[in-house]
Amino acid sequence: MKEKIPYKIYLEEAEIPTSWYNVRADMKVKPAPLLNPGTGKPLKAEELEPIFCKELVKQELDNDTQYIPIPEEVLNFYKMYRPSPLVRAYFLEEALQTPAKIYYKFEGNNTSGSHKLNSAIAQAYYAKKQGLKGVTTETGAGQWGTALSMACSFFGLDCKVYMVKVSYEQKPFRREVMRTYGADVTASPSNTTQIGRKILEEFPGTTGSLGCAISEAVEAAVTHEGYRYELGSVLNQVLLHQTIIGLEVQAACKKYGIKPDMIIGCAGGGSNLGGLASPFIGEMLRGEANYQIIAVEPASCPSFTRGKFAYDFCDTGKICPLAKMYTLGSNFIPSANHAGGLRYHGMSGILSQLYHDGLFEARAVEQTSVFEAAQLFARVEGTLPAPESSHAIRVAIDEALKCKETGEEKTIVFGLTGTGYFDLKAYEQYNNGTMNDYIPSDEEIAANLAKLPKVEE
């Protein structure tokens, strides 16, 4: 049978979904509540509102509303770069000589270069609507900071970004994109916050971590009048906004009669994977369909595959709420591997619960094998993938090669979350053959897990 699927499937503008999907409404076991680190009691909206925008707090705590309408202003911004294409990877299939049908949802088609803009624009919108002056945030690899800078400039908000020092130094161009959009960018840890000064004293010469930059950004938000903090991953609200990805995939599949067997996404804090997969997981939870879903993480920061499902701090400074999640411990500082967006010690609480309940599986992959996949993908499909996204490419290729052995014509969908133009240092190391595959030892992981806070459940 001759395939009739176009290389790139674009929905019409009018087919962009107009609501986000809240998978918590369909979960029998809800994600555990965030806890106040002082009292050990579930956080109430009033306690979160000094940190986050009101409407976002409401979304964070909403375990019941299945669909949440996307505000018109947000939808209008989405139209600048959405719908994003669902691409049939004909060239990759050909290169692999696989009977599998491979599709990828490409989210790199905007200046931030990643899916992060999907949530940034929503978060900036709610901050503006609340009448705030500005927002603070952290950024690791730089994609989130760029996305939030773009969103803030669109809505006329001030944006303070704490950028993990190693990225600040490795990616000066990223920083300039943010500044072009009007953001104020500080290398973290910095001496502009109490917690930054404390970390610098304790670990002089540290290249920083996401957990540490989060502490600084939160402190900056609560100490500046008219500011709130915004986070680009991990939170329920972020996963909610990112469901635009999976809902578009569902709509495209329906339109073209495509039935995915397998859905693959890289997992840092879980937002793209959650966004891509949760509409499909919803079908599983409601008993309507079944899919094999795979989370892919770096072997250097293996939260799902080697972490513990427990309450932990979301940040190094231990000022944020406690979240129940798969974690490596908030003191875990992963080696400076190149998938900067996948270096967080924890994981989305929603995905953690779903993983715990067996709705998907997880794999850890090593850096050089990820870049090998990235290089093949770039050569045959044209797009230079982000190192983060290439984790998903690695496993999509592995699964397609398995299909070649067994002759199965599985349909594989993976998330291509972004482009790698700011990751050329990493590509340089790969091309020079000087890239290494650091994997933390059991002792290192156990030592960090031993320091998890004691929480009674």
Ligand SMILES: *Cc1c(COP(=O)(O)O)cnc(C)c1O
């Ligand atoms: C941030 C980022 C990720 C990882 O974050 P998640 O919240 O796990 O999606 C993956 N890919 C790219 C390109 C990113 O910028």
